[in-house]
Structures are given as structure tokens and as C-alpha cells.
Amino acid sequence: xxxxxxxxxYLNGCAGQDDLGPAVPPLFSPAxxxxxxxxxxxxxxxxxxxxxxxxxxxxxSVDLSFLPDExxxxxxxxxxxxxxxxxxxxxxxxxxxxxxxxxxxxxxHLQPGGAASLQPLPDKPDxxxxxxxxxxxxxxxxxxxxxxxxxxxxxxxxxxxxxxLDLKKIALHAKNAEYNPKRFAAVIMRIREPRTTALIxxxxxxxxxxxxxxxxSRLAARKYARVVQKLGFxxxxxxxxxxxxxxxxxxxxxxxxxxxxxxxRQFSSYEPxxxxxxxxxxxxxxxVLLIFVSGKVVLTGAKERAExxxxxxxxxxxxxGFKKA
Amino acid sequence: xxxxxxxxxGSSELVEDSHYSQNQLVCxxxxxxxxxxxxxTTFSDxxxxxxxxxxxxxxxxxxxxxxxxxxxxxxxxxxxxxxxxPTFEDTAIAYYQKAYRLSGIRAxxxxxxxxxxxxxxxxxxxxxxxxxxxxAICTLLYADLDVFSGTYMQIVKLLGLDVPxxxxxxxxxxYCSSFRLxxxxxxxxxxxxxxxxxMLSRTLQLVELxxxxxxxxxxxxxxxxxxxxxxxxxxxxxxxxLTCSLARFCKLANVDLPYPAVSRLQELLxxxxxxxxxxxxxxxxxxxxxxxxxxxGDLLKHRHMLLRMAFRDGTAELExxxxxxxxxxxEEVGLDSFSLPKGKRPASPSLLLPPCMLKSPKxxxxxxxxxxxxxxxxxxxxxxxxxxxxxxxxxxxxxxxxAISVPSPS
Numbered sequence: 071x072x073x074x075x076x077x078x079x080y081l082n083g084c085a086g087q088d089d090l091g092p093a094v095p096p097l098f099s100p101a102x103x104x105x106x107x108x109x110x111x112x113x114x115x116x117x118x119x120x121x122x123x124x125x126x127x128x129x130x131s132v133d134l135s136f137l138p139d140e141x142x143x144x145x146x147x148x149x150x151x152x153x154x155x156x157x158x159x160x161x162x163x164x165x166x167x168x169x170x171x172x173x174x175x176x177x178x179h180l181q182p183g184g185a186a187s188l189q190p191l192p193d194k195p196d197x198x199x200x201x202x203x204x205x206x207x208x209x210x211x212x213x214x215x216x217x218x219x220x221x222x223x224x225x226x227x228x229x230x231x232x233x234x235l236d237l238k239k240i241a242l243h244a245k246n247a248e249y250n251p252k253r254f255a256a257v258i259m260r261i262r263e264p265r266t267t268a269l270i271x272x273x274x275x276x277x278x279x280x281x282x283x284x285x286x287s288r289l290a291a292r293k294y295a296r297v298v299q300k301l302g303f304x305x306x307x308x309x310x311x312x313x314x315x316x317x318x319x320x321x322x323x324x325x326x327x328x329x330x331x332x333x334x335r336q337f338s339s340y341e342p343x344x345x346x347x348x349x350x351x352x353x354x355x356x357x358v359l360l361i362f363v364s365g366k367v368v369l370t371g372a373k374e375r376a377e378x379x380x381x382x383x384x385x386x387x388x389x390x391g392f393k394k395a
Numbered sequence: 396x397x398x399x400x401x402x403x404x405g406s407s408e409l410v411e412d413s414h415y416s417q418n419q420l421v422c423x424x425x426x427x428x429x430x431x432x433x434x435x436t437t438f439s440d441x442x443x444x445x446x447x448x449x450x451x452x453x454x455x456x457x458x459x460x461x462x463x464x465x466x467x468x469x470x471x472x473x474x475x476x477x478x479x480x481p482t483f484e485d486t487a488i489a490y491y492q493k494a495y496r497l498s499g500i501r502a503x504x505x506x507x508x509x510x511x512x513x514x515x516x517x518x519x520x521x522x523x524x525x526x527x528x529x530x531a532i533c534t535l536l537y538a539d540l541d542v543f544s545g546t547y548m549q550i551v552k553l554l555g556l557d558v559p560x561x562x563x564x565x566x567x568x569x570y571c572s573s574f575r576l577x578x579x580x581x582x583x584x585x586x587x588x589x590x591x592x593x594m595l596s597r598t599l600q601l602v603e604l605x606x607x608x609x610x611x612x613x614x615x616x617x618x619x620x621x622x623x624x625x626x627x628x629x630x631x632x633x634x635x636x637l638t639c640s641l642a643r644f645c646k647l648a649n650v651d652l653p654y655p656a657v658s659r660l661q662e663l664l665x666x667x668x669x670x671x672x673x674x675x676x677x678x679x680x681x682x683x684x685x686x687x688x689x690x691x692g693d694l695l696k697h698r699h700m701l702l703r704m705a706f707r708d709g710t711a712e713l714e715x716x717x718x719x720x721x722x723x724x725x726e727e728v729g730l731d732s733f734s735l736p737k738g739k740r741p742a743s744p745s746l747l748l749p750p751c752m753l754k755s756p757k758x759x760x761x762x763x764x765x766x767x768x769x770x771x772x773x774x775x776x777x778x779x780x781x782x783x784x785x786x787x788x789x790x791x792x793x794x795x796x797x798a799i800s801v802p803s804p805s
Contacts, residue, residue: 242789243789245781245782283766339548339551341544342561343528345544
């Protein structure tokens with residue numbers, strides 16, 4: 071059988087050889103050569119180029135956290151090698167224009183654990199599946215959290231002052247206002263403490279941006295409302311709502327974006343020709359993350375602080391999986 | 396019953412009938428022929444012709460509007476210009492039609508529809524691993540990359556498509572083949588002509604090395620390939636070619652020089668120099684960025700090992716945060732550098748990290764003091780008044796504004 075021949079070739083290659091030479095450039099199967107399993111690159115490269123159908127005895131994407139330790143060790147090698155074939159197979163599938171479920175179809179017959187397989191155990195980095203299952207809810211490992219707290223950088227909130235405003239009058243009587251009706255139909259007002267900017271519309275609606283916390287945003291919005299009040303308008307403070315929160319943090323290790331986009335195809339979009347970062351659209355919570363090669367992560371789209379923290383705790387194990395063991 | 400009335404009896408019971416395949420409108424009461432077909436229509440006949448609403452005409456079945464037809468035509472032309480296989484054309488057209496059904500696209504400006512043509516072709520090429528860069532499409536369409544990127548991201552999201560990444564290997568092959576250095580030509584000196592196969596394989600190896608050394612991730616792929624092609628070409632005949640600069644090389648080869656290629660070249664040379672330091676017979680030569688080119692062949696042959704030896708694992712290093720004091724041990728001019736015992740590594744290896752992480756980090760911003768703002772504090776009047784103009788200031792401001800806006804007297 072053709073498959074057996076490939077399997078033999080691969081196993082021979084793995085028999086502790088050194089540099090196999092430039093015969094097979096490992097570059098073009100990016101999921102494989104990041105030294106996750108074997109210290110020597112050429113072997114992983116070699117295997118990554120074989121189109122081997124996954125045999126039914128393959129445990130590549132099984133979450134080994136449910137199994138006792140001995141079994142885990144035993145299956146480590148198989149999971150490592152099987153996984154590369156798995157990711158290679160996924161790559162070959164690319165040409166048929168898969169819409170996101172390539173990974174799940176390749177692994178669906180293997181995984182009993184469903185969504186749980188997505189996260190590697192932090193204390194067993196070698197047993198990590200490089201091609202996690204397509205799951206909408208990545209589960210966190212029970213053991214540890216990242217220890218990194220994303221810092222809020224910007225909060226956008228809206229409030230209704232509930233009265234019609236004369237923008238010309240506001241621009242005339244307020245020092246900190248600018249109004250250029252030809253360019254934009256709102257007054258742009260700024261205050262120093264908390265350092266924020268507000269867009270005030272003639273309908274009485276206002277947008278407040280630039281605050282570093284929810285409370286600061288609320289305080290700033292109230293100050294703007296007071297300024298408008300002092301200018302003689304019957305301004306109120308209705309329906310204050312935080313619309314968007316942006317936070318950033320640093321995981322402090324470099325990330326192989328090409329690998330991440332392969333394993334999390336349905337969530338990620340990485341176009342280096344357009345933007346240097348990878349755009350990860352997490353489903354739960356609904357947050358967009360910008361992940362850069364330097365390890366810096368920007369999280370946006372949250373309405374609450376907890377969503378940001380949850381999103382980061384979800385992404386951190388995924389990113390750690392791309393660190394070299 | 397068709398509308399209109401019979402000119403003879405005034406009845407409105409007109410029936411469509413055909414007499415020897417010529418359509419006629421006949422009054423069913425008196426039998427008068429109202430209209431008699433296309434060939435002979437008298438003035439009165441024409442008065443009886445009914446106007447047909449669009450919904451009843453054949454136009455309704457032709458769902459393809461003129462702008463969509465134009466777009467489909469453009470898709471076909473683009474595929475032909477790019478010499479794509481015929482199956483690509485069908486796929487691209489299918490995508491265009493699918494996109495056109497979205498309301499956001501149907502109502503979009505013409506500029507967007509023109510760019511959409513390029514997006515559909517690009518998606519088709521990517522799904523078949525045909526290396527087509529966005530820059531190339533934008534040049535062909537005379538489109539702005541910003542407009543293209545916006546439309547591309549939108550259409551991928553709306554159609555829910557899974558578009559694979561640009562295949563770097565294929566890009567190298569196509570891009571390298573476009574260099575005009577493989578056949579003798581009057582503008583290119585003989586010593587610059589190179590064998591295509593050799594250059595291609597060496598370029599592939601260099602690009603692969605760059606990828607491992609974090610020079611490709613997050614960056615535009617093309618400049619790296621340009622730099623790698625240049626180095627491959629130089630290293631195949633260094634004695635004659637070291638004098639040629641990157642800009643001149645691109646000019647001779649009739650290829651545009653992308654702006655970042657210069658810095659990619661420097662980065663790649665830096666990596667090669669680090670690797671060269673691990674080879675004993677090269678250490679004594681004290682190479683610099685120019686002389687290392689002569690040894691690229693050797694360095695590439697052992698690139699995996701040298702890369703591992705030359706660089707510590709950047710990720711592990713950051714984690715442990717230990718700085719083992721590795722003094723530069725005396726240079727081991729051994730006959731076989733491969734068997735250097737681990738403890739006798741020359742000069743401490745540097746970190747293998749993306750260049751953006753190697754630059755000196757900005758002064759770590761002091762974490763902002765935890766603010767104790769509750770959002771409900773009292774706001775003092777004085778604080779608000781600092782933002783308001785006094786009446787005198789208002790008058791001065793208005794006067795100044797009036798003075799500026801008064802048109803200067805002729």
C-alpha cells in the first residue's frame with residue numbers, strides 16, 4: 071500500500087538522524103516546524119510533507135488531561151507525530167476552499183472530548199495538540215491563569231442630555247470647544263481631568279471618548295453635561311452607557327501568526343500584505359483581538375471589563391501553545 | 396384580456412390571436428383586426444399598441460443589470476490578462492455573482508464594484524494556491540490598496556469565505572522567474588547572467604531561513620523575497636557581483652524594488668553573520684556584511700544546525716530571565732566545528748526574536764496609579780467655569796472673528 075510506504079519512510083527518518091539536508095524545506099508547512107515536539111527540524115519537515123491519511127489508531131487531538139499519567143507519556147510520541155500529519159492534511163485541504171471546518175472534519179472521528187481538547191495543559195507542554203478542534207467555546211484549563219492583566223486604554227460611552235442644543239452658542243461661550251459645521255456636525259469639546267474628548271450633537275446626544283476606566287468615563291460625561299448646563303441649556307444625564315472598551319497587554323514571547331491562522335482558521339484573519347497583526351474574532355465573549363508577532367495583544371469590542379479579562383484568559387493558552395517547548 | 400378598445404365597435408374585449416403565425420389583436424365582438432403584427436402598422440394601429448410594464452416584459456427575467464454585466468466582463472478580462480487556468484474564471488465569476496446579490500454590494504459605488512472584480516479573482520487564486528499579491532492586482536486595476544483592503548475584508552466576512560494564506564513557496568517561484576537575468580541580453584553583462592534553477596533553489600533556502608528567523612511574520616512577503624533573490628544571485632558568483640547594489644540589481648532584472656527590501660536585506664545579512672560566527676573556519680576571517688556573502692553557500696548547507704547554535708531560544712530565555720554570564724571563550728579553531736562541546740561555545744549567542752522585539756524597549760510606561768474615581772464625585776463650579784468664556788472674552792472673540800471674515804476691501 072502506498073500509505074504503508076510513506077509510513078515506513080517517515081519512521082525511518084525519525085530513527086535519530088541528524089540533518090537531512092535541504093531536500094525538503096520545512097518552510098512551507100508552517101504548522102509543523104516550530105520545534106514543538108522534536109528538537110531536530112528536518113524530521114518534522116519530512117513528516118509534514120507526507121500526505122498520510124490519519125489511521126484510526128491516532129490520538130493526536132484527544133485531550134489527554136482525562137487520562138492517567140502513564141498513558142499520557144505513552145501517547146506523547148504518537149500524538150506529536152500524528153498531529154503533524156493532521157495539520158499537513160489540513161493544509162492540503164486548503165485548496166478546496168474549506169470554509170472553516172477543515173480541522174473538525176479531519177479530527178472529528180478522533181475526539182471524544184469535544185471542546186475540551188482545545189486547551190493544552192500548562193504542565194505538559196509536549197503533549198499539546200497543535201491543531202485544536204473547531205470549537206466555539208475554548209475552555210480554560212483548570213490549573214492556572216495567565217497572571218497578566220490587560221490594561222484598559224480607551225472607553226467610549228454615550229449619554230443623552232435630553233434637550234436640543236445650539237452648537238454655535240456652545241462653541242462661542244466655551245473655551246474648550248471646536249465647531250466646524252462644514253467638516254462635522256458636532257461640537258468637539260475637551261476637558262483636562264479626566265483627559266477626554268466629547269462629541270456633542272445638536273439633538274442633545276453626546277459621545278465621550280478617551281477615559282481609562284468606566285468610572286472616569288462617567289465622571290467626564292457628567293462634567294461635560296455640567297458645562298452644557300452652565301451655558302444655559304436644561305441638560306440632563308440620561309441613559310449613560312459604555313459602548314466600547316479597548317485594552318492592551320503583552321504576553322512577552324513572540325507568536326507564529328502563520329501557525330495560529332492555520333489552527334484557528336475560522337476565527338482568525340491574517341493578511342500580512344494589509345496589516346501586520348492577526349485579527350482574531352472570538353465568539354464567546356464577542357471580542358476582537360489584534361495579535362502581533364511581538365506578543366502584544368489588543369482587545370476591543372467589549373461592553374464590560376469582565377469580557378476583556380475572559381477573552382484574554384481564553385486566548386492566553388492558545389498563544390502559549392505557539393511558544394517553543 | 397389585453398386593454399384597449401376596438402376602433403369599430405368600441406368594445407374592450409380584445410383577444411390576441413395569430414393568423415398564420417402573424418400575431419393579431421382581434422376584437423371578439425365584431426371581429427375587427429385591431430393590430431396586425433410588426434410589419435404593417437398604420438398610424439391608427441400604432442395608437443392601439445399597448446405599452447407593456449417592465450414587470451410583464453422579458454426584461455424582468457434578465458436579472459443581470461448592466462453594471463453587473465460590465466463587472467463580469469472585467470472579471471473575465473482580468474483572468475485572461477493574468478493567464479489563469481480556465482476553471483479560475485468560472486469560480487471568480489460565481490463569486491462575483493454571489494457578491495452582487497448582497498445589498499451592500501449592489502448599492503455600492505462604482506469604485507467599489509471595480510475593486511470587487513479584483514477581490515473575486517484574488518480569492519479564487521488564493522484558494523487554488525496561485526500566488527497573486529494584492530499589490531499586483533491593485534496595479535492592474537489602478538486601484539488604491541486602502542479601498543481594495545476594505546472591500547476585500549468586507550466581502551470575505553459577508554460571504555463567510557475561508558481564504559488560505561499566500562503560499563510563499565509559489566510566490567518565490569513566480570517572482571524569481573520574472574527576473575530578467577536568465578538569458579543573455581544586451582543590457583545585462585554576461586557575468587550577471589545566472590542559471591534559473593540554481594538561483595531558485597538558493598532563494599527558497601534563504602526565504603526559509605528568513606522565515607525561521609522571524610523576518611517574515613507580520614511583514615509584507617514580497618520585500619523579503621526580493622532581498623533573498625538578491626543575496627542568492629550575489630552569492631552564486633560573489634567575485635563579480637559584490638559590486639552590484641540592490642537597486643542596480645532590480646533595475647537590470649527589470650523588477651521594481653520594494654522599499655522595505657533594503658532593511659530586509661540588512662536583517663538577513665545580520666542573521667547570516669551570526670550563523671557564520673559558529674563556523675570555526677569562518678570565525679578567523681572576521682566577516683562583515685559584505686564578505687559573508689561569499690560564504691552563503693556553506694552557511695545554507697548547514698543552516699538548521701547553525702541557526703540553533705547561533706541563537707538561544709528567545710522564548711525560553713525571556714521566561715527564565717537568567718543571564719548566564721557567558722564570557723567569550725577563546726575561539727576554538729577546531730577542524731570540525733560540529734563537535735564543539737557544549738560548554739565551549741564562542742561568544743554568547745543572541746536571542747532569536749522578531750526584530751521589533753530586539754529593539755530597545757520603550758521606557759516601560761509606569762502603570763497608571765490605580766485611580767479611585769467612583770464616577771459620582773461632586774463637580775465643583777470653579778472647575779467647570781475654567782472652561783467657559785467670560786462675557787468680555789466672548790465679545791472680544793466675536794470681534795476678532797468678524798474682523799477675520801470681513802472680505803478685504805478691493
